[in-house]
Amino acid sequence: MSTRRAPQFGIIAVLAVLTGATAPAVANADVDHSDLSRDQWAHELLDLEEAWEHGRGTGARVALLDTGVDQTHPDLDSAIVDEVDVTGQDLDPDTAPLGRHGTLMAGLVAARGHGEEHAGGVLGAAPEAGILSVRTTTAQDGSAESAEQDWVVSGIERAVSENAQVILLTGPATGSEAEREAIAEAHNRGVFVVVPGDGPHVATPNALSVNAVDEQQQLVSPEGATPNAEASLAAPGQDVLTTDPDGGFTEASGTTAASALAAGVAALIRAEYPQLRPDDVAEALQDGTTSPPANDEASDTGYGSGVLNAAAALEAAADSAEDVPPFDPSLAEEDTEDSPWLFWATVAAGAAFIVLAALLVFRLARGRRGGTRRARRR
Structure with missing residues (x-):
């Protein structure tokens, strides 16, 4: 996952484009309740405006297994319903800002904006969903250097016990059998799991894996890597505007960003149709896709997952919900x-x-x- 700071307004933005330099994050004081939604191109590609006519994720809880989140950000201060740290380790005061990668991901899932009628800042895919922040790594950039199997397993188990409806695994993971078993158990207990399309769990049963596309719906991936044909679907993951620590804003890229947006759309479905099982949610998300993403190199290799469309996914979920009772206690229990x-x-x-x-x-x-x-x- 890579990030690029969002440009300031005026001359700074022009200089950044001309020189290729990285501009500083937009501080809250500079934003002054200005609406950045026009820069959130992912909203249009996902058709979120139409999806929000059904609901904005109220009541859904997304467990974010990552670095932790900066809860002081004005666009996130009411989005974090609880925080858990399963690492048992304290951060060095000289490290990068607490929870930077997690803050980026949280903004993509459920940023609420700020100011009058939340008109300022940015909005996540499910701006009224709640986030359970589960810190499963001590690496602030979300790298795999600090990945420890028991932290991820403990984080998944804690998310289930805290009644999360969606688990987003954007922090480092090992791909171990213990992690796969924890994902399977979460699935059996009615929790929907989302993972990055180039991570170790891309082919793990019971998890939805997500590739990244740019604004032209072209598949994108880390330098030197090939988009994974086993991914379940694709979502925006190139220079997507989101929250940054200390009240700033930045742009996120990669499959973690794409999976965060997909998790937000899953939260929209879980909020509107809580009776649907994880397999029903996955089917709705995959049914609600546009044509396969463009990629010349991958055109003959079975990249048929399609690009996510939130409005179409909600329609597919509504169709599935017609045959499912409004309340199903088995969602929280094993078969x-x-x-x-x-x-x-x-x-x-x-x-x-x-x-x-x-x-x-x-x-x-x-x-x-x-x-x-x-x-x-x-």
Whole structure:
């Protein structure tokens, strides 16, 4: 994943284009509630404006397994519902800003804007969803140097226990069997998992993997790498405007950025149709895609995943939800075939409720008859 600072307004932006220099992040004081949404080209490609007519992710919780998040950012201060650190390590005060990579990803998922009617700053794909920040790495740039298997596994388990509906795994991962088992367990418990398309879990069952495309829907990938044909779909991942620590804004690129946007769209679906299982959500996201991304080198290698369209994905989810009950307790539990005790416990609880209700009715009836007899005697 790479980043490039968003240009300041006026002459700084022009100089940055002409010289190729990196401009500083746009500080909150400089923004002064200015609307940066016109620079969020990913919104148009994802068709988010139409998708938001259905909802903006209210009630959905996305667990972000990454570096941690700078909660002081004005566009994120109400988006972080809780934070967890499973690394057990304190950061060196001289390191880069706390949670830089996680802050970029959080902005793509659920930035809320700021100022009057949230008109300033940027918006994420699901601007009313909540983020559970789970710190699973001590590398502030999100690199794999600090990847430890038990941190990722612990982070996934914690996300499940904290009732996340979506898990976004943009921090470093090892691709170990233990991580795959944790992802499978999360899936079995009704949690939808999103991973980068060039990461170690691109082919892991029970996870949606995401490639990156630019504004022309051309596949993009890290230098020297080839877009992975096994990825589930593609989403914007080139110079996408997002939040930066200390109240700034920057541009993010790569499959982590693309997967963050896809996780936000998944949160829109989970908020509107919480009864859908993870497989239903994955199917809706894949059904809601445009034509396959353009890539001359990959044109004959089966890149048929398509580019995500949020509005179409929500329509596909609505169709699936017509055949699913509004509330499905099994979303939070394992299938009864794997847990027979749960089935019988449910049956027993239901029988006990019926017996108690019958006893209550019987006692009330006896009380009324007794009262009538006493009244007659008087």
